[in-house]
Amino acid sequence: MRRTLQHPARLVPLAFLGAVVIGTLLMMLPAARVEPGGTPFVTALFTATSAVCVTGLAVVDTATYWTGFGQVLLTVLTQIGGFGIMAMATLLALLVSQRLGLRSRLMAQAEDSSLRLGDVKSVLGRIALTMAGFEVVIAVIVGGRFWLGYDYSVGKAAWYGVFHSVQAFNNAGFALFSDSLVGFVGDPWICLPLTIGVIAGGIGFPVLFELFREIGRPSTWSTHTRLTVWGGISLLCFGFVSLLGLEWNNPDTLGPLGVGEKMLAAFFQDAMTRSGGFNTVDVGAFHSESLALSTALMFIGGGSASTAGGIKLTTFFLLAYVILAELRGEPDVVIGKRRIAETTQRQAITVALLGVGLVATGTFALLESTTNVSFEAALFEVTSAFATVGLSTGITPGLPTSGQLILVVLMFIGRVGTIAVGSAIALNTRRRLYRYAEERPIVG
Amino acid sequence: MRRTLQHPARLVPLAFLGAVVIGTLLMMLPAARVEPGGTPFVTALFTATSAVCVTGLAVVDTATYWTGFGQVLLTVLTQIGGFGIMAMATLLALLVSQRLGLRSRLMAQAEDSSLRLGDVKSVLGRIALTMAGFEVVIAVIVGGRFWLGYDYSVGKAAWYGVFHSVQAFNNAGFALFSDSLVGFVGDPWICLPLTIGVIAGGIGFPVLFELFREIGRPSTWSTHTRLTVWGGISLLCFGFVSLLGLEWNNPDTLGPLGVGEKMLAAFFQDAMTRSGGFNTVDVGAFHSESLALSTALMFIGGGSASTAGGIKLTTFFLLAYVILAELRGEPDVVIGKRRIAETTQRQAITVALLGVGLVATGTFALLESTTNVSFEAALFEVTSAFATVGLSTGITPGLPTSGQLILVVLMFIGRVGTIAVGSAIALNTRRRLYRYAEERPIVG
Ligand SMILES: [K+]
Ligand SMILES: [K+]
Numbered sequence: 001m002r003r004t005l006q007h008p009a010r011l012v013p014l015a016f017l018g019a020v021v022i023g024t025l026l027m028m029l030p031a032a033r034v035e036p037g038g039t040p041f042v043t044a045l046f047t048a049t050s051a052v053c054v055t056g057l058a059v060v061d062t063a064t065y066w067t068g069f070g071q072v073l074l075t076v077l078t079q080i081g082g083f084g085i086m087a088m089a090t091l092l093a094l095l096v097s098q099r100l101g102l103r104s105r106l107m108a109q110a111e112d113s114s115l116r117l118g119d120v121k122s123v124l125g126r127i128a129l130t131m132a133g134f135e136v137v138i139a140v141i142v143g144g145r146f147w148l149g150y151d152y153s154v155g156k157a158a159w160y161g162v163f164h165s166v167q168a169f170n171n172a173g174f175a176l177f178s179d180s181l182v183g184f185v186g187d188p189w190i191c192l193p194l195t196i197g198v199i200a201g202g203i204g205f206p207v208l209f210e211l212f213r214e215i216g217r218p219s220t221w222s223t224h225t226r227l228t229v230w231g232g233i234s235l236l237c238f239g240f241v242s243l244l245g246l247e248w249n250n251p252d253t254l255g256p257l258g259v260g261e262k263m264l265a266a267f268f269q270d271a272m273t274r275s276g277g278f279n280t281v282d283v284g285a286f287h288s289e290s291l292a293l294s295t296a297l298m299f300i301g302g303g304s305a306s307t308a309g310g311i312k313l314t315t316f317f318l319l320a321y322v323i324l325a326e327l328r329g330e331p332d333v334v335i336g337k338r339r340i341a342e343t344t345q346r347q348a349i350t351v352a353l354l355g356v357g358l359v360a361t362g363t364f365a366l367l368e369s370t371t372n373v374s375f376e377a378a379l380f381e382v383t384s385a386f387a388t389v390g391l392s393t394g395i396t397p398g399l400p401t402s403g404q405l406i407l408v409v410l411m412f413i414g415r416v417g418t419i420a421v422g423s424a425i426a427l428n429t430r431r432r433l434y435r436y437a438e439e440r441p442i443v444g
Numbered sequence: 445m446r447r448t449l450q451h452p453a454r455l456v457p458l459a460f461l462g463a464v465v466i467g468t469l470l471m472m473l474p475a476a477r478v479e480p481g482g483t484p485f486v487t488a489l490f491t492a493t494s495a496v497c498v499t500g501l502a503v504v505d506t507a508t509y510w511t512g513f514g515q516v517l518l519t520v521l522t523q524i525g526g527f528g529i530m531a532m533a534t535l536l537a538l539l540v541s542q543r544l545g546l547r548s549r550l551m552a553q554a555e556d557s558s559l560r561l562g563d564v565k566s567v568l569g570r571i572a573l574t575m576a577g578f579e580v581v582i583a584v585i586v587g588g589r590f591w592l593g594y595d596y597s598v599g600k601a602a603w604y605g606v607f608h609s610v611q612a613f614n615n616a617g618f619a620l621f622s623d624s625l626v627g628f629v630g631d632p633w634i635c636l637p638l639t640i641g642v643i644a645g646g647i648g649f650p651v652l653f654e655l656f657r658e659i660g661r662p663s664t665w666s667t668h669t670r671l672t673v674w675g676g677i678s679l680l681c682f683g684f685v686s687l688l689g690l691e692w693n694n695p696d697t698l699g700p701l702g703v704g705e706k707m708l709a710a711f712f713q714d715a716m717t718r719s720g721g722f723n724t725v726d727v728g729a730f731h732s733e734s735l736a737l738s739t740a741l742m743f744i745g746g747g748s749a750s751t752a753g754g755i756k757l758t759t760f761f762l763l764a765y766v767i768l769a770e771l772r773g774e775p776d777v778v779i780g781k782r783r784i785a786e787t788t789q790r791q792a793i794t795v796a797l798l799g800v801g802l803v804a805t806g807t808f809a810l811l812e813s814t815t816n817v818s819f820e821a822a823l824f825e826v827t828s829a830f831a832t833v834g835l836s837t838g839i840t841p842g843l844p845t846s847g848q849l850i851l852v853v854l855m856f857i858g859r860v861g862t863i864a865v866g867s868a869i870a871l872n873t874r875r876r877l878y879r880y881a882e883e884r885p886i887v888g
Binding site for chain 1: 537650666667668671731732733735736737740748749756758759762763766767769770771775776778779781782783784785786787788789790791792793794795796797798800804807808811812818819820822823879880881882883885886887
């Protein structure tokens with residue numbers, strides 16, 4: 001155990017690659033596809049990657065293309081992907097916890113740079129329990145609603161409850177309806193539990209764990225938890241108000257809805273950008289402003305060591321504090337009486353700028369792969385893949401193979417890259433043997 | 445002198461605001477406009493701001509809207525703006541030179557945190573001499589070409605030479621032809637001198653000064669000069685090859701040209717993105733990929749304390765080194781055996797992210813101001829204004845007043861903001877009285 005964990009940064013991509021390969025092979029089985037014959041390789045690869053990386057982007061209609069077996073496969077792959085991400089990211093955070101100050105909070109033990117097998121088991125068990133707890137409750141409510149409100153048979157209602165609950169908590173976003181959840185735009189019994197699942201899954205285990213223990217005492221929260229919780233809430237409110245205002249009169253989205261439905265739909269769609277991926281209105285019909293806003297929210301993403309993607313809330317808000325400190329001429333970056341380590345600041349800038357570079361390169365490559373796609377739509381779809389959101393303006397199924405492969409690569413790097421890079425950095429930091437003379441180029 | 449320089453960060457925006465106000469009033473004089481009656485306020489404000497901020501974006505046709513008097517005004521405003529930027533940015537760099545290590549290089553004297561009047565005069569004189577030198581040589585070559593190659597009268601050729609030479613070295617980009625320089629796409633005697641003017645003006649005085657003295661000894665160059673020179677050259681090559689490849693067959697841009705002309709036009713257009721603003725091909729007809737690439741190059745911009753805009757070459761490449769160091773797990777950011785100060789890294793982050801935020805907000809606002817503009821075109825125009833480039837897909841003249849005012853604000857902040865913010869930061873850094881306990885949130 002200790003040996004494999006000595007190079008955990010290499011372990012994570014390999015584990016995900018293995019899951020994608022096995023998932024692709026299984027999705028290619030004739031039993032997974034409704035029509036006769038096996039699924040083409042690229043379709044299977046795209047779907048398996050999208051499931052394992054909990055993205056939810058689809059090149060085929062999930063509701064009609066896959067058999068029951070295929071949909072169960074999708075559920076399993078999503079669950080494995082979501083659990084894997086949460087577990088690995090949490091364990092890696094623990095491994096570097098000597099520097100993170102996380103270990104003593106999570107494990108109630110002394111700081112130490114190794115992980116005992118018992119610790120690993122205990123963390124994995126708690127994560128599994130947390131996931132199961134949320135998923136069961138949400139499945140019961142949503143399944144119950146399908147049963148009582150829509151006259152589904154008990155079996156079908158249960159399956160639909162489980163499927164969408166797993167998709168929600170794991171922030172994946174596949175749906176068993178051809179138009180995602182557009183048919184339930186005004187139904188709070190469907191929308192709200194799934195929103196709660198998406199938000200809870202997107203908070204991240206370290207924060208969830210701290211909240212379980214200390215929810216009533218915000219003053220004791222770690223800086224990480226504060227940034228995630230208060231940052232997440234403010235972005236949720238900002239996105240909600242903005243989307244509501246921008247789309248209020250759009251005849252193809254919120255326009256035809258009543259006031260209550262408008263609010264529900266705007267809140268749902270807002271929450272889905274970080275990074276649930278369901279939709280109850282047609283995202284492709286959004287105004288340019290709403291698409292741009294959603295793109296920004298998707299890029300920011302959710303909590304660290306969560307099933308959400310993006311550069312993460314902590315990264316975004318930490319950088320905001322860096323800028324504030326810089327504009328005020330303060331030598332230290334201070335958040336709530338805690339000084340943020342300079343190495344952490346450098347990590348945040350690295351994650352954010354690599355994200356910008358990746359999205360820019362991906363958009364460029366996608367535009368090169370086809371002539372049918374606008375810049376705006378390409379940027380949206382690429383950001384959705386990178387941040388493993390799964391929202392779509394509708395262009396993905398029509399992309400050429402090369403374009404779909406670009407999205408596959410983006411989903412994989414977007415999901416695995418930030419964890420791997422982040423932990424590689426934290427674990428491999430070299431000691432400073434000598435220092436060169438300092439120099440200060442003019443910037444700006 | 446010392447007194448006004450104690451708050452130089454406040455002086456810069458005020459000086460520019462004053463120049464814009466006076467310029468606007470003068471442009472509104474009936475004598476400046478060909479048609480009877482004075483120029484409308486917004487048109488005069490936009491043009492004066494564009495000239496003083498050396499942007500070159502235009503809401504009216506420079507060639508036919510303005511009288512000779514108006515065009516002379518434009519030249520004077522451009523010259524004042526360009527000189528003002530170079531001078532103020534250089535003086536501010538000197539003021540903070542105790543930290544920059546620039547003073548001993550420029551002034552051959554001991555480091556000191558005040559500026560003597562003699563020093564100021566000497567720096568201003570050298571900048572004026574440098575500008576005049578470049579502008580006269582370029583005006584002679586370009587004017588001579590207009591005279592000998594296009595049968596202009598001596599007087600007209602001289603005026604056209606002076607006008608475009610001033611526009612080139614000051615990186616402004618107004619032209620006395622309705623289609624900018626499209627008529628000269630294959631003429632190296634026009635294109636190359638203007639390109640050299642744009643590049644020289646965009647290098648920045650501190651680097652120009654160092655190059656004058658040490659051009660044969662690159663090993664003695666400061667980190668700032670290295671980043672600017674090598675970074676600038678690599679971006680020039682990258683942009684040239686990319687634009688050439690992307691537009692080679694575009695029937696509306698490079699397609700109809702011969703091989704030599706294609707290369708000249710691609711090089712010219714590449715150099716103009718940082719941030720000359722002339723064009724010899726129709727930028728509005730660029731493929732999406734070329735627009736995206738140009739947008740990125742415009743955002744990066746040219747050298748610090750130069751007539752070019754953008755976040756600057758040093759900012760961009762310094763951040764690239766920060767990421768590299770982070771990925772390699774190195775505790776210090778080292779460029780050529782010099783350690784980059786952590787405060788400088790934080791400045792670079794601040795400049796870059798404020799730039800991203802400003803462009804994003806500006807694009808959003810421009811999309812809100814009108815329904816006729818695509819996201820891609822709005823992003824391009826906003827970046828062009830922020831980075832004071834002046835390239836246009838052609839949407840600016842047709843924008844509503846609110847949209848044009850958004851661009852006015854972006855030009856002003858883009859030009860003045862980076863200098864003011866940069867120096868305010870460098871001058872106002874507070875002393876550290878106590879430090880809070882360190883904390884390291886998880887990022888990514
Ligand atoms: K998702
Ligand atoms: K310009």
